[in-house]
Amino acid sequence: MKVIRGLKDIPEDLKGGVITIGNFDGVHLAHQAIFRRVLEVAKETGSRAIVMTFEPHPQQVLHPERKPFYLITTLDEKLALLEGLGIDAVVLIEFDLEFSRTTAGVFARDILCGAFQPTLILIGHDYTFGSGKEGKPDYLKSEGRACGFNVEVMGAVEMEGGIVSSTRVRNAILDGDVALASRMLGRPYSLRGHVVTGDRRGTEIGFPTANIVPEKILVPGRGVYAALVEMEASRYKAAVNIGFNPTFTDEKRTTVEAHILDYNGHLYGQKLLLSFIERIRDEKKFDGPGPLIEQIKRDVDITREILEKKEVEKLRR
Numbered sequence: 001m002k003v004i005r006g007l008k009d010i011p012e013d014l015k016g017g018v019i020t021i022g023n024f025d026g027v028h029l030a031h032q033a034i035f036r037r038v039l040e041v042a043k044e045t046g047s048r049a050i051v052m053t054f055e056p057h058p059q060q061v062l063h064p065e066r067k068p069f070y071l072i073t074t075l076d077e078k079l080a081l082l083e084g085l086g087i088d089a090v091v092l093i094e095f096d097l098e099f100s101r102t103t104a105g106v107f108a109r110d111i112l113c114g115a116f117q118p119t120l121i122l123i124g125h126d127y128t129f130g131s132g133k134e135g136k137p138d139y140l141k142s143e144g145r146a147c148g149f150n151v152e153v154m155g156a157v158e159m160e161g162g163i164v165s166s167t168r169v170r171n172a173i174l175d176g177d178v179a180l181a182s183r184m185l186g187r188p189y190s191l192r193g194h195v196v197t198g199d200r201r202g203t204e205i206g207f208p209t210a211n212i213v214p215e216k217i218l219v220p221g222r223g224v225y226a227a228l229v230e231m232e233a234s235r236y237k238a239a240v241n242i243g244f245n246p247t248f249t250d251e252k253r254t255t256v257e258a259h260i261l262d263y264n265g266h267l268y269g270q271k272l273l274l275s276f277i278e279r280i281r282d283e284k285k286f287d288g289p290g291p292l293i294e295q296i297k298r299d300v301d302i303t304r305e306i307l308e309k310k311e312v313e314k315l316r317r
Contacts, residue, residue: 002089003079010115014089017048019112020122021129023166024053026072027081028185030124030157030164035085037154038122045119048088053078054095061095070170070218072189104130104139113147120150127153159184176221178276188228188275191216191256195267198257205289207296209241209257210267212274219256224280224299226306229260230273237261239296239303240274243283261300278306 004010018041024031035051042049060069073081075092082090093099102111107130112118121140129135141151157164164184172181173189182188191214198211210229222243229238238258245255258274260267280302286292 001079001083001087004089004091006094007091007111007115010091011089014048014050014091015117016119017050017088017116018042018045018120018122019050019052019116019118021052022124022127023057024051024078024082025057025166026169026185027078027085028072028164028166028169029159030154032085032186033157034122034124034154035082035087037152039086041120041122042088047119049086050089050091050116050118051082051087052091052093054093056095058095058100061097062100068217070174071216072166072169072173072185072218074216101131104135105143106130107135108140108143109147113143113149117147118149120152122152122154124154125156170218173218173220176223176225176279178220178225179278182277188277189220190273190275191219192271192273193256195270195272197268198255205293205296207259207293207300209259210272212256212258212272214256219254220276220279222254222283224283225276226278226280226303227258228275228277228307229258230275231267231270236263237303237307238274239280239299240276241283259296259300261303277310280306 002011002014004014018038020034020038022031022034035049038049038051055075057069057071059066079090112121121144123137123140127137129140137151137153144151160180160183162168169181169184169189172178172184178189191212193212193214195210196213198209220242223241225240225242227238227240229236238260240256240258242256243254256274258272280299286295
């Protein structure tokens with residue numbers, strides 16, 4: 001997959017292709033439906049499947065006061081997912097205040113038509129473009145008729161009583177409903193992070209944990225989760241606690257700690273990938289180490305049960 005940064009010197013083999021435009025944070029099922037259609041038409045017409053996206057996310061530039069701003073996917077994750085889907089090229093446009101002042105007409109005529117000369121542009125049902133969001137689907141269609149490209153608008157994808165959207169995925173993750181987030185993403189929500197030295201309380205009570213500093217700030221809500229951990233090309237089951245460790249401290253600092261099942265080794269400094277499968281319970285304060293140990297034993301048993309069931313279901317598909 002080609003990654004083109006900026007709009008200068010667009011390769012000739014990308015002209016006349018099929019383009020979709022958007023932020024595509026999360027690359028969730030609604031995005032994937034668009035990409036499948038782009039790939040389908042590109043194959044039918046013998047052209048290239050192209051995704052145009054923006055870095056950083058426009059909302060981070062236009063509304064810097066909105067903090068924290070939760071991204072579902074990092075740029076590297078997004079590019080890897082797009083490549084895995086079979087996209088031929090991604091055009092990364094640097095989004096800054098100057099670019100935000102680009103009018104809908106300039107974007108349609110000079111950028112889309114002038115630089116790419118596409119045969120077809122596919123957009124989502126809620127897509128707008130240009131300063132002030134003045135560019136709507138009907139406007140793009142009129143520009144397409146003048147320039148020579150067609151426009152296709154993809155409808156919304158609905159699931160479990162709502163539209164699949166990046167906002168809904170983010171909210172599900174923040175609420176701890178990682179199972180719903182996974183269904184909307186078409187894969188488990190994942191976090192990468194390095195293992196750092198913790199307080200070693202887990203080791204002291206017989207359940208050593210890897211204290212992980214996530215690369216993303218979008219962390220599932222407080223609680224205990226059944227998860228998968230990948231490291232050095234190996235995968236393990238894990239019970240992951242996210243929260244404040246209220247049994248031992250009153251400090252309100254969120255930590256991500258993974259008790260990795262059937263693993264005995266040193267993890268400090270390693271980078272792990274956590275994939276969240278299902279939430280087990282709320283985080284709670286226990287009356288000392290004894291009750292906590294008994295609960296962790298139950299958490300481990302439930303984690304095994306959940307993940308083994310998932311493995312069986314996967315084999316049956």
